[in-house]
Amino acid sequence: MSALETSVKLRHEIEDFFFHEAELLDDWALDDWLNLLTEDASYFVPPTDKPRASHLDTLFIIADDILRLRERVLRLKDPACHVEYPPSRTRRFISNVRVNVDGDFIDARANFIVYRNRRGGDIRMFTGEYRNRLVRINGELKILERRAILDVEELGALGMVSFIL
Amino acid sequence: MLANGKLVIESSAESRFLVNREVFVSEDILKLEREKIFNRSWIYAGHSSEISKPGDFRSRLAAGRPIIFCRDTQGEVRVHINSCRHRGAMVCREREGNTRGFYCFYHGWTFNNDGTLRSVPGADSYGDKFDKSLLGLVPVPRLESYRDFWFVNFDINARPLIDDLAGAKEYIDIIVEQSPSGQMEIISGTQEYEIKANWKLLVENSVDDYHLLSTHITWMNYMSHSGVNMKRNKGALLPMQGRGKDLGNGHLVIDNPNYRGRPVAAWISIYGEDAKADIANMRAELAARLGEDRARRVADTNRNLAIFPNLVLNDGSSVTVRNFWPVAPDRIKVTAWCLGPIEETQEQRARRLHAFLTFYGPGSFATPDDVAALESAQAGYASWQEVTHNDLSRGMGKALPDQLDTDEEHIRVFWRRWSELMETQS
Ligand code: FES
Numbered sequence A: 001m002s003a004l005e006t007s008v009k010l011r012h013e014i015e016d017f018f019f020h021e022a023e024l025l026d027d028w029a030l031d032d033w034l035n036l037l038t039e040d041a042s043y044f045v046p047p048t049d050k051p052r053a054s055h056l057d058t059l060f061i062i063a064d065d066i067l068r069l070r071e072r073v074l075r076l077k078d079p080a081c082h083v084e085y086p087p088s089r090t091r092r093f094i095s096n097v098r099v100n101v102d103g104d105f106i107d108a109r110a111n112f113i114v115y116r117n118r119r120g121g122d123i124r125m126f127t128g129e130y131r132n133r134l135v136r137i138n139g140e141l142k143i144l145e146r147r148a149i150l151d152v153e154e155l156g157a158l159g160m161v162s163f164i165l
Numbered sequence B: 001m002l003a004n005g006k007l008v009i010e011s012s013a014e015s016r017f018l019v020n021r022e023v024f025v026s027e028d029i030l031k032l033e034r035e036k037i038f039n040r041s042w043i044y045a046g047h048s049s050e051i052s053k054p055g056d057f058r059s060r061l062a063a064g065r066p067i068i069f070c071r072d073t074q075g076e077v078r079v080h081i082n083s084c085r086h087r088g089a090m091v092c093r094e095r096e097g098n099t100r101g102f103y104c105f106y107h108g109w110t111f112n113n114d115g116t117l118r119s120v121p122g123a124d125s126y127g128d129k130f131d132k133s134l135l136g137l138v139p140v141p142r143l144e145s146y147r148d149f150w151f152v153n154f155d156i157n158a159r160p161l162i163d164d165l166a167g168a169k170e171y172i173d174i175i176v177e178q179s180p181s182g183q184m185e186i187i188s189g190t191q192e193y194e195i196k197a198n199w200k201l202l203v204e205n206s207v208d209d210y211h212l213l214s215t216h217i218t219w220m221n222y223m224s225h226s227g228v229n230m231k232r233n234k235g236a237l238l239p240m241q242g243r244g245k246d247l248g249n250g251h252l253v254i255d256n257p258n259y260r261g262r263p264v265a266a267w268i269s270i271y272g273e274d275a276k277a278d279i280a281n282m283r284a285e286l287a288a289r290l291g292e293d294r295a296r297r298v299a300d301t302n303r304n305l306a307i308f309p310n311l312v313l314n315d316g317s318s319v320t321v322r323n324f325w326p327v328a329p330d331r332i333k334v335t336a337w338c339l340g341p342i343e344e345t346q347e348q349r350a351r352r353l354h355a356f357l358t359f360y361g362p363g364s365f366a367t368p369d370d371v372a373a374l375e376s377a378q379a380g381y382a383s384w385q386e387v388t389h390n391d392l393s394r395g396m397g398k399a400l401p402d403q404l405d406t407d408e409e410h411i412r413v414f415w416r417r418w419s420e421l422m423e424t425q426s
């Protein structure tokens, strides 16, 4: 294969991966979604005023290690997670996928729009960029780090980030 | 309506305390609140650490006004109203930075960082009477600070901040004593979000421990899955019970024994084995500096402090500074930060931030459920004409020292102050 064919093929594979991930999240198949992650994965939503900062010295919106992320999923599935009960209906659109291979890692970026719908005509639109660091484990793509960077300058009327972006 | 005092009804004989739900939905009441409460109370503007160097500035809102919180070239802290003296445009539109002055792009007037008007393009057209010295940025009427927390007051005749804070000062002291040098800092990263509810519900919620078990059960589950002891005695609402206290002038606190871990300095399993020795060292430093009793006060108790009317300092899983403003009867704009000792190492800082995010903020395991509760209550108040009152009677009839954090006496403190101010004439 030519270099071009290789890169097109990889991008295609990553796009399929993103689409599959989006489907699981929109279906609230959260345990299946966790299976897409490595055993040491992390998940970040940076603050709207410091979108490029590090969670080690900056207050994020979400900065989960895998332990807390698994607990987040447990919480989201619990009817006592009041903010997401009944669960929001979400629909995500993913585009502009860009892929960069960095040694054993694949850095995959994509633009997203996530609509979150709740009863009473409450529709909120979250837009931004995913920056995922992926690895292959036994040939399968897994997410090592997932970063959802929001475009808004402040959360404002978007309110809480209570589902998985 | 207000003069007959019916909005807040207190009957000691019947041990009932009722708040008319109209106060959560009425535009007229919000208008009065702005006039009688927000225009006359000390409103949080910022923390010294946010403008540590000369020229540093932050632009934000205080009681709805656009302000510039800055340190001028001479090092003096100032709060200018962020509106050009010419025809009103904001002279600072950046969130933060460092500058010698502020430039109004509309017609090009420029101001020094001490607020004085520096230059006016085409000044000759104004004639001889034009006096630049009278056209500087308008300072807020009053600006005072306590332990690096800066407050403004739009009432020139307000009593001094230090007197107004009354018993709240002691609790600010305890928070600040976490730092060996007595210097705390606002950590980078701001949480800014809105809640579709009345602002007074957020005051209540910030100091309400009655709701923990039912609203935050998923957080409690997370804590116990992570190895933290969340066992409750039979019939108890919480693993450990604290007290609710009146601090004077509408300020109030819940003062609780810690069970949930504290970055300074009470280890829990979530921090990891590696952190044990580090936390023990911090604890020893506290004891050496403050004595064992005071160290215990700082490290083994938590406090949610509500400074009337719209600042909350929660010192528990971490320290949060939470400021809010009602943009409408049913909408609050919230700005929240994390506060920590300036001496913290990278590891300590990361630990504090991790702990913060478990409980506080829009992506945490607790705040979103608080917001859901407040929004649910607000939606319920559409029926304020049929279901007319909120009940805040818990603990009534008990002696003051027996008022638990899960009682509502401290929340009644807020309401008494609220109605006192709302009923003042003129
Ligand atoms: S409004 Fe500022 S220069 Fe005219």
Ligand SMILES: [Fe+2]
Residues within 6 Å of the ligand: B205, B211, B212, B215, B216, B366, B367, B370
């Ligand atoms: Fe809460």
